[in-house]
Amino acid sequence: MDEIKISAQDVNVFYGETHALQDVNVKIRDNTVTAFIGPSGCGKSTFLRCINRMNDTIEICRVKGDILIDAEDIYDRQVDPVQLRAKVGMVFQKPNPFPKSIYDNVAYGPRIHGLARNKPELDEIVEKSLRRAALWDEAKDRLGQPGTGLSGGQQQRLCIARAVATAPEVLLMDEPCSALDPIATAQIEELIDELRQNYCVVIVTHSMQQAARVSQHTAFFHLGHLVEYGETGQIFTNPQDKRTESYITGRIG
Amino acid sequence: MTDIALGRALRLKTSLLDQSSRTRKRNFAEKRFELYGMAAVAFGLLALVVLLTTILGNGLSSFRQTFVTLQIELPQAKLDKSGTGDLEAIKKVSTFGYAPLIDTALEQTMAQLGITIDGLSAKQAAGIISKEAPAKLRDAVIANPALIGTVHEFRLLANGRIDGYYKGAVTMVSATRDANVSPELLILADALKAAGLLATSLNPGFITDSDASDQRPEAAGLGVAILGSLYMMMIVLVLALPIGVAASIYLEEFAPKNRWTDVIEVNISNLAAVPSIVFGILGLAIFINFAGLPQSAPIVGGLVLTLMTLPTIIIATRASLKSVPPSIRDAALGVGASKMQAVFHHVLPLAAPGILTGTIIGLAQALGETAPLLLIGMVAFVKEFPGAPPEGFFDPASALPVQIFNWTQRADPAFVERASGAIIVLLVFLIAMNTVAVLLRRRFERRW
Ligand SMILES: Nc1ncnc2c1ncn2[C@@H]1O[C@H](COP(=O)(O)OP(=O)(O)OP(=O)(O)O)[C@@H](O)[C@H]1O
Numbered sequence: 001m002d003e004i005k006i007s008a009q010d011v012n013v014f015y016g017e018t019h020a021l022q023d024v025n026v027k028i029r030d031n032t033v034t035a036f037i038g039p040s041g042c043g044k045s046t047f048l049r050c051i052n053r054m055n056d057t058i059e060i061c062r063v064k065g066d067i068l069i070d071a072e073d074i075y076d077r078q079v080d081p082v083q084l085r086a087k088v089g090m091v092f093q094k095p096n097p098f099p100k101s102i103y104d105n106v107a108y109g110p111r112i113h114g115l116a117r118n119k120p121e122l123d124e125i126v127e128k129s130l131r132r133a134a135l136w137d138e139a140k141d142r143l144g145q146p147g148t149g150l151s152g153g154q155q156q157r158l159c160i161a162r163a164v165a166t167a168p169e170v171l172l173m174d175e176p177c178s179a180l181d182p183i184a185t186a187q188i189e190e191l192i193d194e195l196r197q198n199y200c201v202v203i204v205t206h207s208m209q210q211a212a213r214v215s216q217h218t219a220f221f222h223l224g225h226l227v228e229y230g231e232t233g234q235i236f237t238n239p240q241d242k243r244t245e246s247y248i249t250g251r252i253g
Numbered sequence: 254m255t256d257i258a259l260g261r262a263l264r265l266k267t268s269l270l271d272q273s274s275r276t277r278k279r280n281f282a283e284k285r286f287e288l289y290g291m292a293a294v295a296f297g298l299l300a301l302v303v304l305l306t307t308i309l310g311n312g313l314s315s316f317r318q319t320f321v322t323l324q325i326e327l328p329q330a331k332l333d334k335s336g337t338g339d340l341e342a343i344k345k346v347s348t349f350g351y352a353p354l355i356d357t358a359l360e361q362t363m364a365q366l367g368i369t370i371d372g373l374s375a376k377q378a379a380g381i382i383s384k385e386a387p388a389k390l391r392d393a394v395i396a397n398p399a400l401i402g403t404v405h406e407f408r409l410l411a412n413g414r415i416d417g418y419y420k421g422a423v424t425m426v427s428a429t430r431d432a433n434v435s436p437e438l439l440i441l442a443d444a445l446k447a448a449g450l451l452a453t454s455l456n457p458g459f460i461t462d463s464d465a466s467d468q469r470p471e472a473a474g475l476g477v478a479i480l481g482s483l484y485m486m487m488i489v490l491v492l493a494l495p496i497g498v499a500a501s502i503y504l505e506e507f508a509p510k511n512r513w514t515d516v517i518e519v520n521i522s523n524l525a526a527v528p529s530i531v532f533g534i535l536g537l538a539i540f541i542n543f544a545g546l547p548q549s550a551p552i553v554g555g556l557v558l559t560l561m562t563l564p565t566i567i568i569a570t571r572a573s574l575k576s577v578p579p580s581i582r583d584a585a586l587g588v589g590a591s592k593m594q595a596v597f598h599h600v601l602p603l604a605a606p607g608i609l610t611g612t613i614i615g616l617a618q619a620l621g622e623t624a625p626l627l628l629i630g631m632v633a634f635v636k637e638f639p640g641a642p643p644e645g646f647f648d649p650a651s652a653l654p655v656q657i658f659n660w661t662q663r664a665d666p667a668f669v670e671r672a673s674g675a676i677i678v679l680l681v682f683l684i685a686m687n688t689v690a691v692l693l694r695r696r697f698e699r700r701w
Pocket residue numbers: 015018020038039040041042043044045046047058060
């Protein structure tokens with residue numbers, strides 16, 4: 001069994017008065033793809049954003065409880081969220097490349113974190129990241145062109161390359177395929193499966209099939225509660241909770 | 254189910270080829286709206302054309318001026334009595350020492366050409382030359398003392414009325430009723446013109462010279478006003494841009510959203526709507542009366558205009574920061590950029606075109622602003638050029654719009670032409686600034 005990478009203990013999240021997440025306890029394993037599923041508004045993105053403290057940027061958002069990565073509390077006073085985010089990369093639902101060249105998109109993270117000592121090293125990081133994101137062949141001849149000029153699927157892969165370039169340990173993906181066609185989706189899914197070898201991947205998805213295809217563990221959220229968490233195969237074939245069962249079979253959500 | 258059935262029952266069989274009355278009405282309304290819009294644009298263009306033609310028609314002539322060319326003897330006995338060539342001694346001779354030289358030269362020239370005009374004494378004939386001419390002659394000699402003891406050709410300003418005669422503002426008939434000119438003088442001018450000694454030509458002095466007194470419209474120039482405006486714009490740019498952008502970035506990206514920032518936000522908007530004359534009073538009270546800065550100085554004008562421009566820049570900057578999609582900030586934060594890195598590496602470059610446009614619009618507003626400058630004494634008659642910055646910021650100066658205002662107040666009608674000319678200069682500056690704004694925007698946008 002792989003070791004525990006992320007461990008959440010009694011996580012409660014409030015947006016002002018809204019209690020968006022209640023008492024979430026979960027242990028996410030390293031080198032595993034963990035899928036978060038659940039009906040819209042149940043708090044999947046909220047929980048995902050807790051893991052790299054992106055919720056800090058939302059003023060009304062308060063997070064209670066502990067989230068440990070490698071047994072270290074990321075909400076500890078001494079933790080610098082910026083440093084944390086270099087370790088916990090994120091891919092957003094909507095592809096959001098910087099309006100810069102493809103190269104600069106990927107090179108930005110390594111640059112600000114000083115991961116490359118010189119240009120050849122940076123070039124290597126860029127190439128490796130683009131290869132990881134299965135974009136190298138399409139992009140290698142147009143590295144100088146704006147990233148915003150790529151197709152939606154290519155943009156999303158560029159965003160994955162950008163996230164991978166900072167050498168994170170955890171990769172969070174919030175519905176990374178929601179804007180993509182089936183072919184691009186298949187490419188990204190394949191990619192996620194490969195990424196699993198090096199990263200702890202957490203993916204939010206609305207597609208049961210996708211969750212079943214790419215993930216080893218699945219967490220089902222409902223109305224701010226983590227209802228059920230376990231091996232994907234078990235969740236889909238033999239759910240313990242009635243709500244999980246009805247969601248999976250399409251009766252709620 | 255019932256709804257669908259209802260819809261079906263209500264639906265009438267219609268042809269797409271004939272328009273229903275609703276469609277006709279809607280199309281008509283659209284046409285009408287289009288016409289309104291076109292009429293509004295046409296009206297605006299018409300107003301612009303009328304404005305430009307009047308101003309150009311009235312003002313273009315001020316860039317040309319009538320000059321008289323004379324051979325003037327500069328005797329050493331009069332200009333440098335000691336004969337040592339000592340500049341201080343030469344400077345002791347005032348313009349009164351130079352005026353007779355011009356008169357003599359004119360007299361000699363008339364005698365050479367055989368021009369005699371009945372009823373025009375030599376003293377009256379001298380009236381054809383501007384009263385400013387002796388001062389110009391003195392300046393030329395002081396600039397080049399080697400001229401003393403020689404006979405040299407000088408191009409002297411003609412009297413403003415003579416100039417007006419060739420620009421159509423003065424006629425023989427009006428000259429009979431004019432204390433400053435007589436028909437005889439006009440005849441003399443024609444004679445000199447025939448001899449090739451009097452001509453209307455380009456007058457760089459209008460841009461480079463300083464203002465002149467009421468009696469000498471021909472010598473009045475915009476030099477001090479342009480320099481004053483330039484100094485003020487420098488001060489405004491150097492102060493308002495960084496302060497405004499820093500304030501906007503803080504308010505938009507970093508400040509917590511609470512009651513205080515709300516109050517500040519509302520007050521900045523209010524500040525933008527405060528009449529400019531109020532800023533003038535503020536400047537008078539704070540910068541001159543309290544801080545003791547000199548009156549009429551570009552530093553005070555610049556500070557007042559900075560206060561005025563700040564809200565414009567802040568509002569424009571905040572708007573362009575707001576228009577940068579939040580996903581860009583998320584993206585930057587997501588790869589581990591700090592908030593400041595996200596702002597400076599990604600948000601600010603995207604907002605730059607908008608910030609630049611706002612700044613230049615603010616500057617253009619400030620350039621044309623008159624009222625507050627009147628209150629801080631920039632309306633004074635300034636003959637001396639201010640020094641080089643930064644000391645020059647504290648010297649008295651004028652400003653372009655104030656100079657225009659000032660000239661329109663003068664009694665002599667020749668100043669109307671000057672004022673229109675000054676408006677052209679101001680417009681040229683504004684157009685130049687807007688062009689720069691557009692070019693900069695293009696440049697920045699092309700980078701992405
Ligand atoms: N910035 C915010 N401010 C206030 N409330 C928020 C904010 N973001 C989310 N919420 C609320 O928190 C709850 C959980 O939202 P969240 O975005 O986590 O849902 P989700 O599971 O990701 O839904 P979806 O599948 O539609 O993306 C919702 O009720 C939502 O209204």
